[in-house]
Amino acid sequence: MSTEQLESHDVIVVGASLAGLSAALYVARQGFDVLVIGMDLGGQATLATEVENYPGIPRTSGLSLVDKIRSQVERFGGQITYEEVTSVEKLNSGFKVKTNMFSYHTKALVLAVGKSPRKLKVKGEEEFKGRGVSYCTVCDAPFFKDKVVAVVGVGDEANESAIYLSKLVKKAYYILPTENVVGQSNIVSQVKSNETIVLLLNSEVREIRGKDRVSSIVVYDKSKKELRELEVEAIFIEMGYELRTSFLSNLVKLNEKGEIVIDKLARTSCEGIFAAGDVTDVPYKQMIIAAGFGAIAGLSACNYLLTLKGKGIIFSDWKKL
Amino acid sequence: MSTEQLESHDVIVVGASLAGLSAALYVARQGFDVLVIGMDLGGQATLATEVENYPGIPRTSGLSLVDKIRSQVERFGGQITYEEVTSVEKLNSGFKVKTNMFSYHTKALVLAVGKSPRKLKVKGEEEFKGRGVSYCTVCDAPFFKDKVVAVVGVGDEANESAIYLSKLVKKAYYILPTENVVGQSNIVSQVKSNETIVLLLNSEVREIRGKDRVSSIVVYDKSKKELRELEVEAIFIEMGYELRTSFLSNLVKLNEKGEIVIDKLARTSCEGIFAAGDVTDVPYKQMIIAAGFGAIAGLSACNYLLTLKGKGIIFSDWKKL
Numbered sequence: 001m002s003t004e005q006l007e008s009h010d011v012i013v014v015g016a017s018l019a020g021l022s023a024a025l026y027v028a029r030q031g032f033d034v035l036v037i038g039m040d041l042g043g044q045a046t047l048a049t050e051v052e053n054y055p056g057i058p059r060t061s062g063l064s065l066v067d068k069i070r071s072q073v074e075r076f077g078g079q080i081t082y083e084e085v086t087s088v089e090k091l092n093s094g095f096k097v098k099t100n101m102f103s104y105h106t107k108a109l110v111l112a113v114g115k116s117p118r119k120l121k122v123k124g125e126e127e128f129k130g131r132g133v134s135y136c137t138v139c140d141a142p143f144f145k146d147k148v149v150a151v152v153g154v155g156d157e158a159n160e161s162a163i164y165l166s167k168l169v170k171k172a173y174y175i176l177p178t179e180n181v182v183g184q185s186n187i188v189s190q191v192k193s194n195e196t197i198v199l200l201l202n203s204e205v206r207e208i209r210g211k212d213r214v215s216s217i218v219v220y221d222k223s224k225k226e227l228r229e230l231e232v233e234a235i236f237i238e239m240g241y242e243l244r245t246s247f248l249s250n251l252v253k254l255n256e257k258g259e260i261v262i263d264k265l266a267r268t269s270c271e272g273i274f275a276a277g278d279v280t281d282v283p284y285k286q287m288i289i290a291a292g293f294g295a296i297a298g299l300s301a302c303n304y305l306l307t308l309k310g311k312g313i314i315f316s317d318w319k320k321l
Numbered sequence: 322m323s324t325e326q327l328e329s330h331d332v333i334v335v336g337a338s339l340a341g342l343s344a345a346l347y348v349a350r351q352g353f354d355v356l357v358i359g360m361d362l363g364g365q366a367t368l369a370t371e372v373e374n375y376p377g378i379p380r381t382s383g384l385s386l387v388d389k390i391r392s393q394v395e396r397f398g399g400q401i402t403y404e405e406v407t408s409v410e411k412l413n414s415g416f417k418v419k420t421n422m423f424s425y426h427t428k429a430l431v432l433a434v435g436k437s438p439r440k441l442k443v444k445g446e447e448e449f450k451g452r453g454v455s456y457c458t459v460c461d462a463p464f465f466k467d468k469v470v471a472v473v474g475v476g477d478e479a480n481e482s483a484i485y486l487s488k489l490v491k492k493a494y495y496i497l498p499t500e501n502v503v504g505q506s507n508i509v510s511q512v513k514s515n516e517t518i519v520l521l522l523n524s525e526v527r528e529i530r531g532k533d534r535v536s537s538i539v540v541y542d543k544s545k546k547e548l549r550e551l552e553v554e555a556i557f558i559e560m561g562y563e564l565r566t567s568f569l570s571n572l573v574k575l576n577e578k579g580e581i582v583i584d585k586l587a588r589t590s591c592e593g594i595f596a597a598g599d600v601t602d603v604p605y606k607q608m609i610i611a612a613g614f615g616a617i618a619g620l621s622a623c624n625y626l627l628t629l630k631g632k633g634i635i636f637s638d639w640k641k642l
Contacts, residue, residue, distance in 0.1 A: 053393070055339075057377060069376045072376065265603075282585055283586070284617060288343065288613050291613060292609050292611075
């Protein structure tokens with residue numbers, strides 16, 4: 001199939017995340033034709049119920065923020081379609097983007113596929129999501145002040161989650177599959193000496209139970225080989241994030257975490273491909289930073305298109321990452 | 322004078338620009354003690370009367386945006402003081418920041434001094450600022466639709482300003498000191514072929530006149546050696562920007578434009594010093610990018626402080642720029 005038969009856009013943004021929408025806003029406002037392809041509008045950002053650190057907006061929710069940016073994208077003529085990108089192929093001229101439904105051609109790509117929390121994959125997890133099952137301790141801990149909760153995971157993020165919870169809750173069961181707490185030594189010792197944290201080592205969560213909301217979890221002790229039911233009002237699942245970048249690994253350089261390596265102009269290792277947001281190796285996962293780097297990626301994509309027309313200035317040298 | 326006698330802060334942000342305030346918001350919210358030292362609140366951002374491309378805020382003004390961020394900084398306990406920083410000195414431990422009034426000590430610095438438009442330095446310029454004298458074509462051109470205006474400057478920015486104006490105004494005098502239009506060839510030819518643009522080569526603006534607002538300018542033709550008075554309702558001064566970075570040149574690496582070189586974590590070439598906003602070598606001067614990189618600089622400063630306490634993760638290697 002030749003590229004001429006494909007629906008073509010100046011810029012395709014993969015991922016309707018906050019970073020992706022911000023990129024599209026900038027591309028559309030510069031007068032280029034842009035299509036955002038994503039499965040869910042807003043991604044991770046929509047999970048944040050209360051946002052107080054987005055400069056310029058004293059208080060909002062992730063959902064409201066995302067919806068405002070969507071309306072800005074559309075006002076400037078950007079299009080959004082809800083499909084799943086399954087592959088990206090480099091052509092002689094531009095790229096071919098395949099989704100579960102169609103194929104598209106584009107001259108420049110912005111990758112903003114975000115990340116999604118790794119699931120526990122046990123009974124009750126989907127059912128009680130947002131009703132006691134949380135993937136964001138910092139977001140949801142304040143709802144369980146003086147309650148009994150559980151946290152499950154392993155490593156620094158789970159350790160920090162347990163410490164964070166211990167300042168608020170009455171008791172925090174910390175369920176780990178390992179024989180000891182692992183992570184940075186100073187944080188491990190804080191976990192071990194914390195009286196609010198009850199360590200359940202060598203253990204696995206097998207089920208989450210409840211009626212309307214979480215009321216208990218079933219934990220299996222691998223050394224004792226026995227099941228226990230613990231009454232908790234919430235379970236914080238801190239098992240890290242999954243990046244949907246494996247389908248891009250032939251195209252752009254990823255770091256050891258699977259994050260896309262970018263420079264400060266949001267350029268990836270592949271000419272014509274830019275990236276922004278949680279999927280990149282910028283270590284701070286904050287909405288304002290996703291929005292800022294989204295804007296950078298959008299403007300860089302526009303500059304790249306101008307370069308192709310012999311008009312750009314800054315992309316005479318595609319720096320090798 | 323020993324550092325113990327100086328007022329000390331965990332982080333000092335030099336510059337109350339949008340980037341500086343965003344950095345301070347993040348530092349303060351992380352629980353560190355932060356002082357912003359600046360001469361004018363908001364800097365360049367406050368000149369923008371209509372902002373429609375800040376993701377999440379469909380329509381605002383630069384002034385309103387800056388005031389909201391200031392209130393967020395203060396809500397989280399950040400302090401702002403209006404002084405002029407005159408020097409920054411690296412000490413054995415941290416930095417000494419001298420202002421026109423006091424001296425301070427800090428462990429980490431965020432440089433966000435912004436930029437200021439270069440002045441024409443003629444009679445009437447200060448008097449009619451904001452009343453026909455503009456330093457931002459994109460911001461103010463819409464106010465002079467179908468009017469006669471002037472633009473002064475040389476090079477790509479002035480050329481683009483003239484082209485931009487020509488789409489809106491009745492006539493645009495373009496006053497250049499050079500014998501020809503200089504800049505990128507495709508843009509130069511657009512300027513030359515544009516019927517709305519009246520080129521006044523080899524010429525200088527000598528005075529700006531008016532009563533309440535600009536009504537004319539006095540232009541000197543260097544080849545004919547004569548003065549002319551031209552009736553205009555506005556003069557757009559597009560002579561580039563001045564960066565107040567010379568006092569930092571011994572401390573951090575600057576590029577050929579005098580901009581502070583940073584990496585994507587907002588680190589400068591000097592350990593413990595971060596930078597964000599228009600003063601850096603990030604080429605896109607946009608509010609959302611200033612806010613995003615401000616947040617990065619703030620979080621990086623916090624991480625640096627944690628590193629000093631042996632708790633940080635990401636700054637074990639201060640990458641050399």
